[in-house]
Amino acid sequence: MTARTTNKDKAPSTTRRSSQTKAREAKAAKSNSAPNSGGARLEKNWLEWTVFGFSLVLVLGLVGYLVYLEVTPSSKDFQYEIGFEKPQEIHGRYLVPVKIDNKSNKSVQDVAIEISSGGNKESADLQLDYLPRHSHREASVFFREKPTQLEGHINSFNIP
Amino acid sequence: MRTIEDSTAEYARGLAGGFLLSLPLLYTMEVWWQGFILSPTHLLAFVGVTFVLLLGYNRFSGMRRDASFIEVVIDSVEELGLGIILSTLILFCLNKIWLGMPIEEALGKITIEAMTVAIGVSVGTAQLMSDDEDTGMEGDSDDNNSFDRRAFFEQIFVSFCGATLVGSSIAPTEEVLEIAVSSSTLHLISLMILSLCVIAAVLYMSNFKGADEIEGKKRLTNKLETVSVVYAISIGSAFVLLWMYGQMSGVSPAVVISEAVVLAFVTSLGASAGRLLIQ
Numbered sequence: 001m002t003a004r005t006t007n008k009d010k011a012p013s014t015t016r017r018s019s020q021t022k023a024r025e026a027k028a029a030k031s032n033s034a035p036n037s038g039g040a041r042l043e044k045n046w047l048e049w050t051v052f053g054f055s056l057v058l059v060l061g062l063v064g065y066l067v068y069l070e071v072t073p074s075s076k077d078f079q080y081e082i083g084f085e086k087p088q089e090i091h092g093r094y095l096v097p098v099k100i101d102n103k104s105n106k107s108v109q110d111v112a113i114e115i116s117s118g119g120n121k122e123s124a125d126l127q128l129d130y131l132p133r134h135s136h137r138e139a140s141v142f143f144r145e146k147p148t149q150l151e152g153h154i155n156s157f158n159i160p
Numbered sequence: 161m162r163t164i165e166d167s168t169a170e171y172a173r174g175l176a177g178g179f180l181l182s183l184p185l186l187y188t189m190e191v192w193w194q195g196f197i198l199s200p201t202h203l204l205a206f207v208g209v210t211f212v213l214l215l216g217y218n219r220f221s222g223m224r225r226d227a228s229f230i231e232v233v234i235d236s237v238e239e240l241g242l243g244i245i246l247s248t249l250i251l252f253c254l255n256k257i258w259l260g261m262p263i264e265e266a267l268g269k270i271t272i273e274a275m276t277v278a279i280g281v282s283v284g285t286a287q288l289m290s291d292d293e294d295t296g297m298e299g300d301s302d303d304n305n306s307f308d309r310r311a312f313f314e315q316i317f318v319s320f321c322g323a324t325l326v327g328s329s330i331a332p333t334e335e336v337l338e339i340a341v342s343s344s345t346l347h348l349i350s351l352m353i354l355s356l357c358v359i360a361a362v363l364y365m366s367n368f369k370g371a372d373e374i375e376g377k378k379r380l381t382n383k384l385e386t387v388s389v390v391y392a393i394s395i396g397s398a399f400v401l402l403w404m405y406g407q408m409s410g411v412s413p414a415v416v417i418s419e420a421v422v423l424a425f426v427t428s429l430g431a432s433a434g435r436l437l438i439q
Binding site for chain 2: 043044045046047048051052054055056058059062063065066067069070107109129130132133134135136160
């Protein structure tokens with residue numbers, strides 16, 4: 001974004017052409033009369049060098065991290081972990097916060113989860129749109145009776 | 161060597177163009193999802209293709225036909241960097257990335273959005289520039305200047321048109337409600353500050369196409385007043401759009417206000433940049 005050349009020496013026109021055609025013609029004319037002088041055109045002020053340097057670091061960092069992810073060996077099998085927090089009584093029912101952690105390198109979609117309490121005495125269902133790779137999602141389910149022996153399973157999912 | 165003022169104007173135009181041209185993608189949940197669905201290989205390819213597109217656009221857009229290859233490369237890297245910064249900023253304000261989010265998911269979302277924003281930055285910098293900057297007609301605008309001489313209500317009406325035009329592409333979508341309910345007060349305040357900054361950048365820093373004619377030279381108090389009025393128009397048009405598209409029904413006033421702030425970022429771009437383009 002450097003050296004968008006200006007042409008302030010040009011005589012003012014009596015008519016305004018709103019399209020950029022005129023601007024481009026002016027630039028083309030200027031570029032023809034002042035051909036690229038190599039290194040001189042790279043003169044930047046401190047702000048432009050700062051933005052460029054920062055941008056370069058960001059872009060190289062992003063590309064480097066993506067390459068790292070690509071070359072790092074990881075299991076393609078879907079692995080997950082379901083954890084629970086302390087139930088909270090609300091209006092005579094028990095709300096259980098659930099954390100579903102995708103431990104694998106595979107993102108999955110339309111995830112159906114079943115949470116059971118008291119050895120399948122009572123169960124509740126959860127549905128997640130997405131469970132990204134190496135990420136977690138948090139949700140909550142209600143039980144009528146005080147939860148014991150909480151267990152969670154993913155019943156189905158789609159591969160996006 | 162160019163002045164800091166010239167450089168700032170370019171970056172401000174890039175900011176406006178980056179946001180304005182990529183708004184529909186920034187507010188689309190399917191695009192956020194692609195950030196963690198696509199493999200690192202896909203994302204790398206996406207970065208590569210975008211970089212090639214930027215090189216080509218910067219070289220052949222007609223603005224820099226005389227530029228050396230190294231200069232075009234530097235420009236393209238800058239635009240990618242600005243795309244990453246702007247998309248990080250807006251995704252954070254929209255609560256689509258947050259501190260503590262797994263870096264892989266956050267970077268995926270940033271990457272997928274940043275590439276489109278980078279192209280918007282490039283196009284905005286080159287195409288949204290005032291003709292005066294190139295043709296030496298800076299003095300002309302003094303004759304038919306300015307906001308003060310134009311009818312106040314005419315300006316409000318045109319701003320409202322710009323806000324409605326740009327906001328209409330986002331207002332009916334589910335994402336507005338989704339972002340509103342998942343945003344904290346801090347997110348909403350940061351989004352309001354970002355909206356005000358974008359309005360000020362477009363109107364007073366960017367040498368945006370038409371900005372000189374309308375905003376001209378003003379004192380700081382006048383500038384602050386105009387920015388406030390434009391934001392008021394933006395949030396007003398956001399309420400109107402939300403009502404028109406039925407986004408207010410069945411939700412609490414607090415959620416409606418959140419929705420309006422979320423949509424007002426979009427309409428503020430319309431009321432500032434959009435207004436300058438359509439009149």
